[in-house]
Amino acid sequence: MTLSGRDTYRDELTKIAEENDRILCLEADLGGKNHQFESQFPDRFFNMGIAEMTSIDMAAGLAEAGFIPFFSTFATFASLRSAESIKLAMGYMEKNIKIIAPYGGVSGGWFGTTHHSLEDIGVVRTFPNIKIACPYGEADTRRVIREAVLSPSPYYVRLSRNESFVSLDRDDEQATMPLVNQKGNGNLCLLSIGEQGTELCKSIQEVYPEISHVHLCYIDQESLRNSMDQLEEHGKTFLVVEEHRLAGGTASLLAILMPNNRVYSFDCGVEWPIYGGSHQETLKYLAFDYETLEEKVKNLLNEGAEVNW
């Protein structure tokens, strides 16, 4: 049995904190009761209250003094409400702050649009110097947390809500940066990002094994640039599958970074999810589901067919 992203984060950070007394854990009233880190290290745990901007700016002061502050709150509040703090403290001044952002995409389900986050990656990626990771599954989430501790760079880690996943196999413990390959032998390559996007790509590849599949864990500008050579080994046509809007999404950036390739996007479009329902039902409402993706894939595989995205 695997843990959800946010439970994995708390567990891994608590373990690392046993060996590293510079680690601090900050929450903004959304860490829940019986927080594992708080139970074990109450002196290094701070529930800041509902104060996201203050949390990040104070984390800058803590980081300046040599601490490694991890700040966690829902993705939309972390990225949008605090965008200027992220820009200045993390992007511009490169303070060693790690933001862990569960509730990425529409994993909030019935909580509604105020709690969804389909714009966060686009916003945070606008700011240079910040590592952005969207780990898939427990093992990769643990790797990303460990890498974040060791790296002097600011981090934005996007997680889901409660779903748990088994990470893709890796040959190398350090291979999270920048990508994992699941190789097919065709011209079409799926680029999966995040938990739901990777789930969909795995399902598609089971039916269409001739399609390549590359999972991108780190999707900030620098990491994507560093991935270009490896990506181009896997096809000429890429379909990016990402639980995000098209604007600011990874496909739009890759299209610019790979001018000699065709890059398409399978994303959550422009609709606002107005209904309740589960995570999967909300994704279905946004047409981010297996059937719609399969139709897109068939169109791309059918040479000469008109592709209407």
Added chain:
Amino acid sequence: MLIDKELANNVSKTEERLETLSKKTREAIIDIAATETGCHIGGSLSVTDLLIALFEKYIGDSRNQIVLSKGHAAAALYAVLYALGIMEKNPAEGYGRSDSLLTGHPNHKIKGIPYSTGSLGHGIPYAAGWALSQKLKGSTGIGVAVCGDGELQEGLCWETFQVVQAKQIDNFLCVVDRNGGQNDGFVHHISPIDDVRARFESFGFQTVEINGHDFKEISEALLGFEASSKPFAIIANTVKGKGVPDIEGNPKAHYAKIPNRLKNKWKRSMV
């Protein structure tokens, strides 16, 4: 009695030195106002004495950090660093130029400036975070934020004061340069904060109100902070454009670019 006399002499010498530094700082600010870009001169001159007193007292200890949260008064910060010898050249030589780090709002790439500010409010939580870091280390270091009274219109300030109170960050000092002005006019016309002291106190701060141009009062307030077991706020009543009679108290002096002849006149007229 002998001891009292010595103390009095020391206090006198300290204030004399602060006055000298203050004069040098104001002259450099006027020099900056006479550059091609000009500067936020009104708020720079109002905050000068506060910065001089704070830097002179605390900045020699690396456990302390002072952040100018009202970053538009960068000219004052640069001039203070120059007056104290931390910056070698008169900042007017490089201010605003394409080959200089002396930007119109404080630049953290300059020695002596821990945090780039300018977008109002952010320097306060940074300083609070620094203060908290010192408590975690068991250090006696402090975090000081110097803000404007107009700046207090930003919600981020009060969000931070709430957290400071909740976490009892008692080595955090907020100094409010209350000059009564902001970009578009008087604070009391645009969005009054008349009860600022009561507001701080309601957020759990021990608060004093002083004349922000009187070094004796500033010094006593800082002693109060050091003795306090609560987060501390100093409401410093100041005069926009302080020291230059032509612009003292005039909110239109928020930003100015002056010709050389005026520079020389203002320096001669300094009080």
